[in-house]
Amino acid sequence: MKILVCISNVPDTTTRIKLSGDQNAIDLSSVQWIINPWDELALTRALELKEASGGSISSVSIIHVGNAGSDATLRKALAIGADDAIRVDAAPTDAYAVAHEIAEAIKDKNYDMILCGIESSDYNGSAMGGMLAEFLNMESVSSVSKLEIEGDELKLNREIAGGFEVVSATAPVVVIVQKGIALEPRIPSMRGIMMARKKPLEVVAATGAEALTEFVHYTPPQPKAACKMIDADNPAELVNLLHNEAKII
Amino acid sequence: MNNVLIYTENFDGKFKKSIYEIASYGSEIARQLGGEPIAISLGEVAEEELKSLGNYGISKVLTAAGETFKTLQNRAYTAAIAQAAQQENAGVIIFSASNTAKAIAPRVSVKLKAGMVFAATGLPSNLNPFTVPKKVFHGKAFADVVVNSERKIISLSQNSFGVKEHPAEVTIEALQVEAAAPANTRVTDTQKASGKMLLNDAEIIVSGGRGMKSADNWQPIEELAAILGAATACSRPVSDEGWRPHAEHVGQTGKIVAPNLYFALGISGAIQHLAGVSSSKVIVAINTDKDAPIFQAADYGIVGDVQKVLPQLNEAFRKFKAEN
Numbered sequence: 001m002k003i004l005v006c007i008s009n010v011p012d013t014t015t016r017i018k019l020s021g022d023q024n025a026i027d028l029s030s031v032q033w034i035i036n037p038w039d040e041l042a043l044t045r046a047l048e049l050k051e052a053s054g055g056s057i058s059s060v061s062i063i064h065v066g067n068a069g070s071d072a073t074l075r076k077a078l079a080i081g082a083d084d085a086i087r088v089d090a091a092p093t094d095a096y097a098v099a100h101e102i103a104e105a106i107k108d109k110n111y112d113m114i115l116c117g118i119e120s121s122d123y124n125g126s127a128m129g130g131m132l133a134e135f136l137n138m139e140s141v142s143s144v145s146k147l148e149i150e151g152d153e154l155k156l157n158r159e160i161a162g163g164f165e166v167v168s169a170t171a172p173v174v175v176i177v178q179k180g181i182a183l184e185p186r187i188p189s190m191r192g193i194m195m196a197r198k199k200p201l202e203v204v205a206a207t208g209a210e211a212l213t214e215f216v217h218y219t220p221p222q223p224k225a226a227c228k229m230i231d232a233d234n235p236a237e238l239v240n241l242l243h244n245e246a247k248i249i
Numbered sequence: 250m251n252n253v254l255i256y257t258e259n260f261d262g263k264f265k266k267s268i269y270e271i272a273s274y275g276s277e278i279a280r281q282l283g284g285e286p287i288a289i290s291l292g293e294v295a296e297e298e299l300k301s302l303g304n305y306g307i308s309k310v311l312t313a314a315g316e317t318f319k320t321l322q323n324r325a326y327t328a329a330i331a332q333a334a335q336q337e338n339a340g341v342i343i344f345s346a347s348n349t350a351k352a353i354a355p356r357v358s359v360k361l362k363a364g365m366v367f368a369a370t371g372l373p374s375n376l377n378p379f380t381v382p383k384k385v386f387h388g389k390a391f392a393d394v395v396v397n398s399e400r401k402i403i404s405l406s407q408n409s410f411g412v413k414e415h416p417a418e419v420t421i422e423a424l425q426v427e428a429a430a431p432a433n434t435r436v437t438d439t440q441k442a443s444g445k446m447l448l449n450d451a452e453i454i455v456s457g458g459r460g461m462k463s464a465d466n467w468q469p470i471e472e473l474a475a476i477l478g479a480a481t482a483c484s485r486p487v488s489d490e491g492w493r494p495h496a497e498h499v500g501q502t503g504k505i506v507a508p509n510l511y512f513a514l515g516i517s518g519a520i521q522h523l524a525g526v527s528s529s530k531v532i533v534a535i536n537t538d539k540d541a542p543i544f545q546a547a548d549y550g551i552v553g554d555v556q557k558v559l560p561q562l563n564e565a566f567r568k569f570k571a572e573n
């Protein structure tokens with residue numbers, strides 16, 4: 001079995017968001033880039049499964065659509081333990097274009113399971129995994145919080161309103177993961193970092209896939225009015241304010 | 250293609266508030282476009298329930314039920330929704346930004362080559378070019394997204410438009426779907442809590458953090474939730490410690506919620522926590538530390554020990570509920 005993990009390169013989650021002067025772009029000049037947290041957990045789970053598989057999972061590869069600026073992030077994923085990486089050399093304009101590029105780049109590679117995260121932490125699109133599955137005409141299971149492999153069968157927990165469903169799947173399938181899939185992301189070891197330098201990172205040309213959406217303007221959130229403080233000895237005043245001022249109860 | 254197609258997901262045969270919200274929202278967009286708002290319902294839903302969509306402006310409901318739609322099969326659902334959009338000349342397709350939308354809206358997008366905006370926060374600000382507002386970086390900024398394709402897909406963030414009554418005459422029509430290709434995924438078991446208020450549906454959420462000190466101290470939180478008909482939630486360390494179930498964890502890596510009222514009790518207000526709750530209309534914080542960052546995000550605050558304040562607050566709410 002061959003596993004592919006799709007990696008999105010995003011600003012560190014604690015980054016303060018600065019807008020460009022005309023507010024038509026986000027100023028990314030001093031941003032620290034990381035592996036999208038969900039993708040890091042997906043990779044961690046893929047590696048756990050590979051190690052436990054006794055050889056039946058032959059490789060865990062990663063793919064990313066982005067410019068050379070993402071290579072440090074991909075090297076980190078290789079240091080965590082991915083076997084090889086593909087970077088499709090194009091700016092990731094929108095999820096539709098990214099999915100189209102990935103579908104073209106891997107269509108002859110016969111991956112059995114493709115893992116994606118439920119969303120990128122920057123544009124919160126929740127789109128790419130499902131789009132990729134449709135381009136590849138593969139089945140997909142989304143909101144997956146648990147992934148086990150038993151022989152040829154994948155056993156997935158899919159979150160639904162108020163609980164979860166257990167889904168049984170066979171390859172090939174796109175699995176879109178969320179909270180629960182792995183506890184903590186793996187941290188690269190010294191040895192991992194050394195080995196990552198020698199692992200293959202193949203850069204492939206983009207096909208020029210078209211984007212359907214574009215971000216044109218940004219606004220900062222409204223500054224919040226100061227918090228109204230209520231005396232700890234007078235909680236009834238809070239009830240009064242919620243009723244008469246905020247009119248929320 | 251001025252019509253609008255609204256995917257009205259059912260939960261055990263019933264529509265929730267979020268579905269009436271997108272019915273209202275889709276009807277408004279159809280009015281602006283001069284088209285018709287049409288709903289599509291997949292799975293077994295009683296006629297009475299389908300007709301209730303008419304209260305929110307829907308003029309036609311397409312339905313398909315049967316074995317194929319008993320559980321969520323992404324490809325079959327995608328095919329049915331895409332077929333309905335084509336058959337009804339719908340230029341805009343609306344989902345509620347739920348787990349189901351995450352599973353199928355992107356697939357419909359590719360099938361129809363329709364650009365998608367996930368978790369939109371309001372009506373299009375412009376119809377030409379078609380421009381939709383959404384949050385990015387978990388609420389650290391708002392963005393305008395232009396959709397350039399002929400067809401468009403919007404998943405609406407819950408509680409961002411509201412339910413608007415607009416009675417219309419509804420007709421119900423069966424959608425003739427082609428037989429689904431066999432799927433290599435199938436649901437083998439379902440585990441669902443019943444009766445409990447679900448986080449994503451709740452108008453009020455009472456949430457506890459590490460400042461609650463231990464799992465044994467949750468009783469007053471449960472009590473406040475019961476008084477107000479609210480759902481309970483928690484910060485990440487609380488679910489990591491096993492004090493509360495993982496399903497209650499809110500924040501960047503948990504659930505993103507947008508209730509009318511959010512109580513943050515013994516929660517410091519870390520940026521990753523706020524990422525999941527900052528869309529709440531009103532935030533109330535109780536914390537011993539007057540400098541806790543949660544007070545920057547809150548509308549009302551009490552500096553004090555939650556163990557002491559909460560029982561008194563519950564008493565005050567109980568009294569209020571008895572009188573109102």
Ligand SMILES: Cc1cc2nc3c(=O)[nH]c(=O)nc-3n(C[C@H](O)[C@H](O)[C@H](O)COP(=O)(O)OP(=O)(O)OC[C@H]3O[C@@H](n4cnc5c(N)ncnc54)[C@H](O)[C@@H]3O)c2cc1C
Nearest residue numbers: 458459460484485500501502515516517519521536537555
């Ligand atoms: C990548 C990443 C993702 C994360 N995702 C999330 C997420 O999704 N959700 C999330 O919540 N966190 C998340 N975190 C963790 C986050 O950074 C914080 O550590 C966490 O939110 C803190 O939880 P807390 O407020 O309950 O605890 P603490 O920060 O320990 O705060 C406890 C608060 O309780 C107050 N307190 C103590 N005693 C009392 C008392 N008797 N009465 C009243 N107040 C009292 C204290 O003053 C303090 O403010 C994430 C972190 C990372 C790095």
Ligand SMILES: Nc1ncnc2c1ncn2[C@@H]1O[C@H](COP(=O)(O)O)[C@@H](O)[C@H]1O
Nearest residue numbers: 006065092116117119120125126127128
């Ligand atoms: N540029 C990209 N290259 C590769 N995978 C991506 C890229 N962008 C997003 N993904 C994958 O798609 C998931 C959902 O992203 P999004 O649709 O952007 O919210 C991410 O968690 C990644 O697994």
